[in-house]
Amino acid sequence: MTQLDSLHKTRKTALPGDLDMWVMVLGDLIIFGGYFVVYMIYRAMNPAEFLAAQQHLSINLGVLNTVILLTSSWFVARSVLTARSGDHTGAIRLIYAGGVCGALFMLVKGYEWYAKISAGHTNSEMFYSFYYVLTGVHLVHVLIGLIVLGVLIRELRNPGRRRTRIVESGAVYWHMVDLLWVVIFGLLYVMR
Numbered sequence: 001m002t003q004l005d006s007l008h009k010t011r012k013t014a015l016p017g018d019l020d021m022w023v024m025v026l027g028d029l030i031i032f033g034g035y036f037v038v039y040m041i042y043r044a045m046n047p048a049e050f051l052a053a054q055q056h057l058s059i060n061l062g063v064l065n066t067v068i069l070l071t072s073s074w075f076v077a078r079s080v081l082t083a084r085s086g087d088h089t090g091a092i093r094l095i096y097a098g099g100v101c102g103a104l105f106m107l108v109k110g111y112e113w114y115a116k117i118s119a120g121h122t123n124s125e126m127f128y129s130f131y132y133v134l135t136g137v138h139l140v141h142v143l144i145g146l147i148v149l150g151v152l153i154r155e156l157r158n159p160g161r162r163r164t165r166i167v168e169s170g171a172v173y174w175h176m177v178d179l180l181w182v183v184i185f186g187l188l189y190v191m192r
Contacts, residue, residue, distance in 0.1 A: 016080070017169035025176045028141075032180055035137070039130050039187060046126060051192060053127030056119065061112050062189035065105050066182065072101030073178040076149070076171045083167045088156045091167065095156070098174065099149045102142055105181075109139060134184050138177070145177045 015022065043050045079094035113135075116128065123129040152170040155161045 016165075017172040018165055021169040021172050025172055028176060029180075032137075032183070035134060036183065036187060039134065042126060042130065049125075050127045053121070053125050053131075054188070054192065056116070056121055057131075057189055058112065058115075059189055061108060062185050065108050066185050068101050068105045068108065069178045069181050072098040072105070073175055075101065076174045079152075080164075080167055080171045083156065083162075084164050088162055092153050092156050095149050095152050099146055102146050102149070102174075106139060106142055109135060131188055134188065138180055138184055141177045141180065145174050148173050 075094045075098035079091045079098065082094055083091035113132070116131075121128050123132050148170045152167055155163065155166050
């Protein structure tokens with residue numbers, strides 16, 4: 001067995017990225033899980049109010065943002081595979097594409113917030129209090145994710161820093177951000 005075969009076998013059984021990133025991601029998921037439980041409790045206590053407020057959300061914008069983030073996850077996942085194969089330039093291009101999708105998500109969400117606030121849907125309504133908190137905290141995570149993607153690009157540009165585990169760790173964080181959006185989309189836009 002060659003050293004490359006041995007490395008490949010090890011990589012198949014190893015958790016991608018660093019353990020510290022997984023611990024942070026699991027902690028974040030637990031915190032968001034708490035937000036989701038509180039949202040569900042309040043929704044159960046005020047179903048008519050929540051349903052009436054939900055009618056003002058654009059399912060089309062929610063679907064668009066979901067497709068954008070899932071596409072970004074695909075680019076980032078492909079960047080990990082490309083980095084593993086040693087094509088660092090290709091990995092950088094894919095990370096840029098994922099980052100552009102992340103920025104586009106933020107623009108669409110900003111437009112949606114502007115439209116809701118302009119229409120008078122503020123946090124004075126209970127549903128919109130949850131809407132702004134959940135999507136706002138998520139937007140902060142997207143912004144942090146964009147910074148992480150920038151760090152990955154910096155790492156891949158420097159031949160002395162090209163560590164696949166760093167790229168994997170960044171991808172783990174980015175996928176967590178996308179997973180959170182899928183749950184938020186389901187809770188706020190789809191669940192009636």
